[in-house]
Amino acid sequence: xxxxxxxxxxxxxxxxxxxxVGHFALSRFLLFLWYCRVPDHFRTILGVxxxxxxxxxxxxxxxQGGLIVAPSAPVMVxxxxxxxxxxxxxxxxxxxxxxxxxxxxxxxxTGERVRRISGLRLLRGLFSQGQFRSRGDTFxxxxxxxxxxxxxxxxxxxxxxxxxxxxxxAPLYPRQGPLADPELLTAIREQRPQLIVIALSGGxxxxxGWYLRTQLESTPAIxxxxxxxxxLSGRQTRIPVWADRLALGWLFRFxxxxxxxxxxxxxxxxxxxxxxxxxxxSVGSA
Numbered sequence: 661x662x663x664x665x666x667x668x669x670x671x672x673x674x675x676x677x678x679x680x681v682g683h684f685a686l687s688r689f690l691l692f693l694w695y696c697r698v699p700d701h702f703r704t705i706l707g708v709x710x711x712x713x714x715x716x717x718x719x720x721x722x723x724q725g726g727l728i729v730a731p732s733a734p735v736m737v738x739x740x741x742x743x744x745x746x747x748x749x750x751x752x753x754x755x756x757x758x759x760x761x762x763x764x765x766x767x768x769x770t771g772e773r774v775r776r777i778s779g780l781r782l783l784r785g786l787f788s789q790g791q792f793r794s795r796g797d798t799f800x801x802x803x804x805x806x807x808x809x810x811x812x813x814x815x816x817x818x819x820x821x822x823x824x825x826x827x828x829x830a831p832l833y834p835r836q837g838p839l840a841d842p843e844l845l846t847a848i849r850e851q852r853p854q855l856i857v858i859a860l861s862g863g864x865x866x867x868x869g870w871y872l873r874t875q876l877e878s879t880p881a882i883x884x885x886x887x888x889x890x891x892l893s894g895r896q897t898r899i900p901v902w903a904d905r906l907a908l909g910w911l912f913r914f915x916x917x918x919x920x921x922x923x924x925x926x927x928x929x930x931x932x933x934x935x936x937x938x939x940x941x942s943v944g945s946a
Contacts, residue, residue, distance in 0.1 A: 702754070703774055705766060706736060706934060707746070707942030711754045712774045715785050718756065722786070722855075725879035726753030727869045730779035730886065733761045733928040735862035740934065740943045742836045745863055748870035750942060756782060760907035761928060765935050779885040780904050783892065786883075787818060792855045795821040799853040800889075801828050801844065801868070803860050807895055811859070814893035825851060830860055830868070839867040845875055856882045859889050 701713035708731070711718055722728060729752045736759065739746040749755070757763055757776045767773050792798045800815075800822065802808035808827045815822045828847055833839050848856060856872065858865040865884040872882055890896035891909075897916040899909040914921045934943060 703772075704940045705762065706739065706938055707750045707940070707944070708736075708739075708755045709750075709752065710757055710774070711777075712757065714775065715777055715781065718777060718782065719785055719789060721754065722881045722883070723791075725881050727751070727873040727882045727884075728753065729755045729866050729869065729884045730758040730782065730888075731755055731866070732862055732886075733759045733931045734925055735866070736762060737927045737930045737934065738863045740930070742863070743944065744836065744838045744867055746942070746944055748866040751870055751873070752866070753873075760910075761931060762935070765932050769935055769939070776907065778904050778907075778909065779888040780891055780899060780909065782883075783885055783888045784901070787892075793820050795823065796826070796851060797853060798822065798855045798857060799826050799828070799848055799851050801830050801856070801858045801860060801865075803830060805829050807859070807890065810895045811889050811893045815889075826853070833860075833864050833868065835863070837867075839864075839871050841868065841871065844868075845872065848872065848876065848880075852878065852880075854880055856880050857889065858882065858884045859886060860884075862886055 701711060701717060703710050703712045708729075711721065713721075727748075729749060731749065735749075739749055756779065757774055758779045760776055763774055763776045786792070798820065800808070800812065802811060808829050812822045812827050825847070828844055830844070831841070833841075856869075858869055860868065865886060869882045869884045887896050891899050897912050899912050903909055903912060910921070910925075938945065
């Protein structure tokens, strides 16, 4: 047996200091890389390019033009049934995370929390900036003559210069397949607006927006916001800011029209299986 010398081993202070300094330098370097990284403001979900940045970044992105869609859960599900709708959705320059159900399911499936920005919040933010108020800046596609009259009157009351030439009452488009509307295309070419707002039902407005995106020589912002303008003008149930922030807009719509709203969301149960199967991939992939 080795005899015990009774002496304790003296720690190498120089080595310890070097190790601590090295750890400190490495941690600060990694922190530097974290803060200097290029932020990823987009996330692909079911083949659709979603913007997941903040509202200010989204508003700035809109000024660059392109097709912007705000799909609800039923509109996402429809991509499985209609190839033309899927092409439009996947071809959009960006989508906003309007669907609180999709945001919740994505969190449960991936653990990633993405920021939700509703179409209503986007429109409120867009109006608060004071842009697109001059004559000829905007062009509105409305679902009916009554909606066009009511919404345009509200817009003029908010300081927007919207005349009869800046509003178009859409005909009854087919529920599926590619869309074409030469009359609308001609009207937009004559007006040359900076912003085109399509206020039609989900599943239709995206295909119409894609038609305009591919046919127009210029690149205005084409914003598909469905009934958001009607929530503001009073043509549909008004949704308070706090309710929209808490993702409770659906509750106000249900209370206002239980049967109609239930019909619109009857297919939302299909969204979870689609997300589980495809995640980021297109629903048209094998």
